[in-house]
Amino acid sequence: MLIAVDIGNTNIVIGLLDGTRILGTYRITTSARHTSDEYGLMMLQFLALKGLKAGDVDDVIIASVVPQVMHSFRSSVVKFLDIDPMVVGPGVRSGLSIRMDDPKSLGADCLADCVGAYELYGGPILVADFGTATTFNYVDARKAITAGLISPGLQTAVGSLVSGTAQLPEVEITRPGSILAKGTKTAMQAGLYYSFLGGIERTIDQFRAEIDEDFKVVATGGLASVFKDDTDRIDIYDPDLIFKGMAIIYRKNA
Incomplete structure (x- = not known):
């Protein structure tokens, strides 16, 4: 085991x-x-x-x-x-090449996600991980990680909003029933949710605009479940992607 x-x-x-x-x-x-x-x-x-x-x-x-x-x-x-x-880190075989300005700067979690995504679902593929930070990493058809994007995660955005204001409360991260909010908490939930969802879709659209090949999009991470059913930009939802990727990396090195 x-x-x-x-x-x-x-x-x-x-x-x-x-x-x-x-x-x-x-x-x-x-x-x-x-x-x-x-x-x-x-x-x-x-x-x-x-x-x-x-x-x-x-x-x-x-x-x-x-x-x-x-x-x-x-x-x-x-x-x-x-x-x-x-x-997981430098010197460990992953089966993917990292064609970034500084390959060593790619997070171990992102590498494991990319390995799992490519091995399980094929390439080219865009891997979106919704955690403390939201990351997008692109793996092309030649098994190379060629681009990445990092932005604040939804939980990070909530913390920033609460800590930077005098009266806004902590709120649960959830899909709001409507954008027509009638209270402070629901207004925060709707604002965070829809602005974040819009950012996800715009980001994926921009990857498609700048990449000259079709690709799949896989979503993972603790907050991916909040958005997976509300957008057609996500093709695959895999909450255990990082563990599958780590198991594959282990088998390549053990």
Whole structure:
């Protein structure tokens, strides 16, 4: 069994994989203050929920965009599972070439998403990941990542709006019943939702305008489910894309 760990800016998401089958996924709030013992105990608890123990784990692969957390989490894997984990990054074979100005700057999560998208759905393909940041990465028919875009995520936009104003409250991120809002909270929800949805569609349209080949669009990430049914620009919704990509990267390197 393989444990795949996605260390993001907001959450650490842990996937338990039996071959290509995902047994379960679990979320931990990302915090540099957690110790290796805390992370280790959490992993053992997640395994126990599936009737598993440390000895059932064959290997661990980690994709991280938060360097401050990597030391503690990697130490927890070594200490509690007796495994030196594989880390997605420079030197790890992915099967894709990165044709960017600075290939090393591509996030490990974006690379795993792109690998999963190309291997599962073919190319060319545009990979949209809706997390703390919203990222778009394009993989052409020749298995090359050739372009990327980064913008604030919806949760980030909510936090900015609340922290930058005196009276606006925290609101749940959800699809509003109507754009004709009649209260502060519903006005915020409608404004955030429709402006973000419009931004998604405009971004995909611009990729199509500047790329001289047809492509599919796959959406993933924690907030993709909010928009997936409200636009015809998204062809595929895969909430577990990063874990599938990490499993493929693991098989290419193990």
